Amino acid sequence: MRDSIPTRGLAVDNSGTHGLAASLLGTLRWSLIHLIRDPIGWLWLVLIASAWPIIVIFTPLGITTQERTPAAPLYEIAFMALLVGAALGVALMARSRWFLAPLSVGRRLAVEATGLLGLSLTLAGLTLGLALLSRTPVPPRLVLGVLLAALHICAGGILLLRLPFSPPTLALALPLLFWLLPALLEGAGNPGPLIASWLDARAFLAFPLAGNPAPTQSAMPFLPIIAMVLAAGLLHHPDAIRDSR
Numbered sequence: 001m002r003d004s005i006p007t008r009g010l011a012v013d014n015s016g017t018h019g020l021a022a023s024l025l026g027t028l029r030w031s032l033i034h035l036i037r038d039p040i041g042w043l044w045l046v047l048i049a050s051a052w053p054i055i056v057i058f059t060p061l062g063i064t065t066q067e068r069t070p071a072a073p074l075y076e077i078a079f080m081a082l083l084v085g086a087a088l089g090v091a092l093m094a095r096s097r098w099f100l101a102p103l104s105v106g107r108r109l110a111v112e113a114t115g116l117l118g119l120s121l122t123l124a125g126l127t128l129g130l131a132l133l134s135r136t137p138v139p140p141r142l143v144l145g146v147l148l149a150a151l152h153i154c155a156g157g158i159l160l161l162r163l164p165f166s167p168p169t170l171a172l173a174l175p176l177l178f179w180l181l182p183a184l185l186e187g188a189g190n191p192g193p194l195i196a197s198w199l200d201a202r203a204f205l206a207f208p209l210a211g212n213p214a215p216t217q218s219a220m221p222f223l224p225i226i227a228m229v230l231a232a233g234l235l236h237h238p239d240a241i242r243d244s245r
Helices: 014-037 039-061 071-094 107-135 140-160 167-185 193-198 203-210 220-234 240-244
Strands: none
Touching: 014 039, 014 107, 014 203, 039 071, 039 107, 039 167, 071 140, 071 167, 071 203, 107 140, 107 220, 140 167, 140 203, 140 220, 167 193, 193 220
């Protein structure tokens, strides 16, 4: 049975590049409107928006944190905002799979990427914007890390959308696969660290804190992103296949 979700504003125009651009803008608008109309979306917006002010206010009052700056927690909050935004996007797009299934491979990938990136970067941008308002420096390397982590997480979300599970299940699987599982596998025996390196999106936000070179100086960090998008393309139209049985 199809999930009930309004798809007005998600109409996809197949008439060339101009039509695709209009479709992607419509998808972004539709995703953001759905976020602010959804009570769960509002709950997460409030939680993420309040996290940074709480850190700024209470860090100087802590016993062990009073000598620290709140800059480091900014990386953690930005990462969690990306995860939450991508998970909300996965749930939204999963409820719209019946509508997206007839699209060509490239157009469906583009529409899904727009929805997931739009929501994840909106929530992360909210965090960074509040940091700037509190006069906390936001280094360019952090912004780059947020963008790269968003690409990694959203590529994984697009791949998850090819699995025949319910929207809540897919939304829950996203942080499990790209946050908790890599953390558990890091200290495990082989091939645990290798799997963790392919799944873990935290590394994109860890390099500025560790003073390591930016991931853009090597092609290796982009291999998992490319592999997940290609796999999603190869698994195109799972809904149509399942409905035809």
